[in-house]
Amino acid sequence: MTRIGIILGSTRPNRKSEQVAKWVHDTAVQRGDADVELIDLRDHPLPHLDEPMPPSMGRPQNDHTRQWAAKIASFDGYVIVTPEYNHSIPGVLKNALDYLYGEWHNKAVGFVSYGASGGVRAAEHLRQIAGELKLADVRQQVTLTLATDFESYSVFKPGGHQPSQLNTLFDEVIAWSAALAGLRDPAAARAA
Template sequence: MPKIGIILGSTRPNRNGEQVARWVLDIAARRTDARFELLDLRDHPLPHLDEPMPPSLGRYQNEHTRQWADTIASFDGFVIVTPEYNHGIPGVLKNALDFLYAEWNNKAVGFVSYGGVGGVRAVEQLRLVAGELQLADVRQQVALSLITEFENYQVFKPGDYNVPALNTMIDQVIAWSAALAPLRESRALVA
């Protein structure tokens, strides 16, 4: 059964992302075709990228990097929950992605975003990063507007019409995670 990590991509005080990520986890937990786990970047504090060698070489020298690598390696796919900050992704999320390379390869990723225009510009940037990390990004995404899905821009109250899009995105992440499993397995045999 695939193991899917739901990455909460903001560590900001008073963030809206925690409410969104818990909603994603609540919907996902009703499923029986995968296991889901919340990965809050607050629980994985990484300094600004401080590895002396490029992540693509896999020669991690710092314990925090090795711990992060072990965490990410244990998953078959991901759902990234991200806000949009200044038409882009949060620096902490970009940093967490940049720390590793092989641990991301041949896994699926889907996106749930939120912001003034649903966070879609942040996801466009994430799709570029995902391509370089050899993450297969799925087409379906969930874009949540701060205007319609949040009361006073702070209390998350998603409309039920968001659930089919979320389930479709999760379906795609699970399907691609399963489809990419032979590539992950063959890479593990070589390593």
């Protein structure tokens, strides 16, 4: 079964990403067509990039990097839940992405963003980063607006149209993850 990691892109106290990621996770579990796991960046405290070699060299020196690499390598695709901070993504998310290179290659990624304008600028920045990491970003994204999808700007209550948007995102991420499997493991693709 296709494995999808749902990455919580914020570690900030009182973050909203936990509420959003739980909704994303619960929706995926109900679908039953992928094995999903929450990946909380709080559980992977990575210092500001401290590897002596570039991630593209694939020679991590630190245990925290090797653990992060093993976690990310275990998935076929991802859904990143991100707030928008100053028209971009949180620094902790950028740092987590920058730590690795080959572990991201030839996998699908979708974005669930939130903020005053739905987090659209954060998602656009993620698309640029994804391209460099050889992640295939799907077209569908879920944009959650603080004024309409959060009661009193704090309690997550997605609008009625959001579940269908999220299901379309999962349709695309799962399909693309499966389609890219041959690029991740060419020997398996030749045997098929």
